[in-house]
Amino acid sequence: MKTAIRLLWVLFIVPLLGGCWDRVEMNDIAFFMATALDRTDKGELKVSIQIPISAGAGGGEGGKTSTGGILGKTYYVVSSTGFNIHDAERKTEMKMSRHFFKGHRRVVIIGEKFARSGIKDILDYYSRDPGSRLRTYLIVAKGGEAAKLLLNDHPLERIPTEDVRELERSGTGTSVTFRDFLMTQANEGIVPVMGAIELLSSTDSPEEEKNLIQLNSLSSTAVFKDYRLVGYLNETETRSMKWINNKLDRTIVAEKLLRAGGNVGAVLHNTSSRIVTAISAGKVIVRIELNGTGVLNEANVSMDMNDPKTVSAIERELEEAIAGQALRTVKKAQAEWKADIFGIGLKLHRFQPNAWKKVRGDWDRAFSDAEVSVKASIKLRRTGIVTRSLTQDRTEAK
Amino acid sequence: MFKKLLASGKSMSVYVERSNPTPSDSEQQSSSLAELEIRLQEIFSDSSDVVFRTFSIGGEVDALLIYIEGLVDEKQLKETILSPLMSSSDSSFSTTTDNTEFISFLQKSLIANGHVKRISRIHEIEQEVLKGLVLLCVDGYSESIAVSVPGGSVRSVEQPSTENTVRGSRDSFTEILSTNTSLIRRKIRSSRLKFDALTVGEISRTGMVIAYIKGLENERVLREIKSRIEAMQAEAILESGIIEQFIEEKPFSPFPQFLVTERPDYVVSALLQGQVAILTDGSPFVLSAPMTFWGFLQAGEDYYERVVYANLIRMVRFLFSMIALLLPSLYVALTTFHQQMIPTNLLLSIAAAREGVPFPALVEALIMEVTFEGLREAGVRLPKQVGQAVSIVGGLVVGQAAVQAGIVSAPMVIVVSLTGIASFTIPRYNFSLAFRILRFPLILLAGVFGLYGVSIGLLAILVHLCELKSFGVPYLFPMAPVSLKGLKDALFRAPIWTLYLRPHSVGPRSKGTGKN
Structure with missing residues (x-):
């Protein structure tokens, strides 16, 4: 019995041996919701952190105990500058009474200026720090300062960057996390990209901008080469890139059709792509096939939708438009940046390893010289519940 | 002449x-x-x-x-x-x-x-x-x-007051031994049902009956129970609970080793499974042994209702017994150690609610749990006439006012009340006591070591359960040791017609249905 008690004491001591005591009350934690990284004019790193004001941000109490904080806000932003992230964080710590908690940070926004100067250093920090999640989304603030995005109130979300996270998750734009970025960066034959966000007026009328709500718009894609931002793809190009990379699930296509004389809108599901690569006489030949099946939802054309030929005609025109967009996107990447954002080199590496060895040494040049052809194939399964277009004249149909 | x-x-x-x-x-x-x-x-x-x-x-x-x-x-x-x-x-x-x-x-x-x-x-x-x-x-x-001209005022057979079922017989034991034996006999018209009478208590001379079904009973258990009862040195036996304490194997274990019931159908079911029941004069509660962990989580409806519904209800019961044991400690562990495990929006809600609370989550949890236990104890003791008043004061005033005053957070009130409700889903009262007691060390461990502490606590409980035996039958049977036949009626209940083989841990000798 005595030895049993002694053993019991030993057992009680064992858990303490870890020496690890990380108990923190929730009231003593500052949750990082988003971080913005900017390069100041002096060349220093400016780290801004968005922190929810718990009393206002949780909102569960129906306003009884939560007055929304003294500021009447649900969040605040703390910024500090330093030569690296830790230097800035050290300075932030002096301003903050609470423990840092990065486990819930979902968005890191990089200012354009900083992105253009190279982001290699911060990648090291985020991949090394156990408190940061690799699933944090990485975004470029297009044409401006990242910290500004943190300060922009959102009409619906209590924490403004929550909206950025939702946009990233919705799948309409480019969504790239630290993990994705680092994995792409580590691969040969592909160049990493990330989503780019800009503040736009909610009503698209810039002259009234002062009074209006500004919204984040995940419209573009930032292309990175050697950890530096080299340029952007616009929204159509972004879609083309995602389609070619087989990352598009569903998209809305709206095109003007010259031959049909009007415009149509369709929702495409089951979009997919196929890339076939080959090397002929030292030149890389790339054939891209884009497929999509969808529903015609908007048809402002004077045609009889009951006629299968009409649908095929619309399909043909849509195919041309989409293939054209895709080709222009590839050409832009080839000509402007010599950056293989589509992973064509990766494909070549996987399917023609011997050919890859020849072009590997100077893949950027080989990519920019590659001969690319795009073929699209669109199937419209349904044309909606009206047979004839409303704009179509009755007599004309007969 | x-x-x-x-x-x-x-x-x-x-x-x-x-x-x-x-x-x-x-x-x-x-x-x-x-x-x-x-x-x-x-x-x-x-x-x-x-x-x-x-x-x-x-x-x-x-x-x-x-x-x-x-x-x-x-x-x-x-x-x-x-x-x-x-x-x-x-x-x-x-x-x-x-x-x-x-x-x-x-x-x-x-x-x-x-x-x-x-x-x-x-x-x-x-x-x-x-x-x-x-x-x-x-x-x-x-x-x-x-x-024998028995008379005097006795309580008649009434509906069970502590064990309610929607379906099943409505009679319950009374304080009179002969009534109780007759209630069992009414359900088993067999001469194999034996009532072995004893008298215990030096002063009280309380009558007792050991009931078993000849041929189904575990002889070793029967012998053991008899010898332990005979070895008892007690002046008076006022309740079957006193016998239970005298003859159970691990008096300091939080887990009970006897079925305690006032329902004759439960006793009959236990007898048919080969258990040995102990009836005590003056107590409407009948003891039955050997019991296993899973047996304590089963209710009459598990067998009376159709198999699909019975299994659903049993799943709910398992889930809620886990909640009763673990919810407060998990809440404390997650909010003080593992904030990254809580979904962001939920975290913000909890953080907002906790913002004005002056106590650490551990202290908050202990305050609320102790308050709840106090309320529950008061509820048992209080005269019927003031029951309403106490439930209003307890539920509304303490709960709502404490949250409004910012002394405790609303999520904690939810956690504690959910835990309280969950502990009532455990069908056996004496078994739910084990969960109520074990909750507190787990909360303490969670507050000190986080999930690591909760895991250590659970492991300790598991080790204890593995070691525990009720009259020679492993407490976790048929999980540990595994018995494939026994598993038909542990986590899930197989359809009633497949249960005709008795779990051999209890009644080793006879085939035949253990359930009715």
Whole structure:
């Protein structure tokens, strides 16, 4: 019995041996919701952190105990500058009474200026720090300062960057996390990209901008080469890139059709792509096939939708438009940046390893010289519940 | 003629003054009624409830009735004993001349009652009177007749008050042993159902019955229970719970090792599974052993309802028993150690609610849990008339006002009340006590070590459960040790027609259905 008690004491001591005591009350934690990284004019790193004001941000109490904080806000932003992230964080710590908690940070926004100067250093920090999640989304603030995005109130979300996270998750734009970025960066034959966000007026009328709500718009894609931002793809190009990379699930296509004389809108599901690569006489030949099946939802054309030929005609025109967009996107990447954002080199590496060895040494040049052809194939399964277009004249149909 | 007859039977022994009125086991009854009466008056001195009623049989032979007021039905006593004896004529027993024959003549011909036995020792007289029998002593004979005329006020068979089921029989045990055995017998009309009677308690002399079904019972368990009961040294057994404490194997384990029920159908089901039941006079709660962990989580409806619904309900019960054990400790661990494990929006809500709370989550949890236990205890104790008031004060005032005042956070109130509700889904009250107790060390571990502490606590509980045995049957059977046959009725219940094989841990010998 005595030895049993002694053993019991030993057992009680064992858990303490870890020496690890990380108990923190929730009231003593500052949750990082988003971080913005900017390069100041002096060349220093400016780290801004968005922190929810718990009393206002949780909102569960129906306003009884939560007055929304003294500021009447649900969040605040703390910024500090330093030569690296830790230097800035050290300075932030002096301003903050609470423990840092990065486990819930979902968005890191990089200012354009900083992105253009190279982001290699911060990648090291985020991949090394156990408190940061690799699933944090990485975004470029297009044409401006990242910290500004943190300060922009959102009409619906209590924490403004929550909206950025939702946009990233919705799948309409480019969504790239630290993990994705680092994995792409580590691969040969592909160049990493990330989503780019800009503040736009909610009503698209810039002259009234002062009074209006500004919204984040995940419209573009930032292309990175050697950890530096080299340029952007616009929204159509972004879609083309995602389609070619087989990352598009569903998209809305709206095109003007010259031959049909009007415009149509369709929702495409089951979009997919196929890339076939080959090397002929030292030149890389790339054939891209884009497929999509969808529903015609908007048809402002004077045609009889009951006629299968009409649908095929619309399909043909849509195919041309989409293939054209895709080709222009590839050409832009080839000509402007010599950056293989589509992973064509990766494909070549996987399917023609011997050919890859020849072009590997100077893949950027080989990519920019590659001969690319795009073929699209669109199937419209349904044309909606009206047979004839409303704009179509009755007599004309007969 | 009567006098002659009586004189021949008179004993010559002389009454001797004794300092100790308690009779020895072998002391014989005096045949002189006067001496006997003095002796018995001495034994029952200062006992105002013991009635000595002298009368004469047929107007000639003196006789004495001794009984305890309130334990005897006076009306029946008059009808079955007093009237036939007093009115019997001289001629009806003229032929009986012998000592014992007269007594047996009385027994056979005059006492119109079913339950009659003859005794001759003072010690036995004392015991039978105390049991509530009527004792008839006749002048000149050294034998008495004990007649059972049970009466007095007893609680009738009512609906069970602590174990409710939607479906199933509605009777429950009472305080009267014979009623309780009859309730079981009504459900098993088999001579294989045995009721083994014992008397325990040096002063209380409480009657007990060990019930089992011959051929199904685990003999080792039966032997063990009997020997442990016989080895008990108790002055009084007021409740079956006292027996339970005397004979259970691990008195310091938080987990009970006996089924405690007031429902006859549960006892019958347990008997059919080969268990041994212990009925105690004066207690409506019947004990049954050996029990396993899973048995405590089963309710009657698990078998009475159709298989799909029964399994659904059983799943809900398992889930909620886990909630009852773990929810507060998980909440404390997650909010103080592992904030990254809570979804962001939920985290913000909890953080907002916790913002003004002055206590750490651990202290908050302990305050609320202790308050809840206090409320529950108050609820059991309080007089029915003030029940409403306490539930309003407890539920509304303490709960809502504490949140509004910012002393505790609303999520914590939710956690504690959910835990409280969950602990009531455990069908066996004594088993839910184990979960209530174990919650507290787990909260402490969670507050000190986080999920690591909770895991250590759970491991410790698991180790204890693996080691625990109820009369030789592993507590976690059929999970540890694994028995594929037993698994048909552990986490899930297989359809009723597949359950015809008894789990061999309990009733090793017989096939046949354990459930009804």
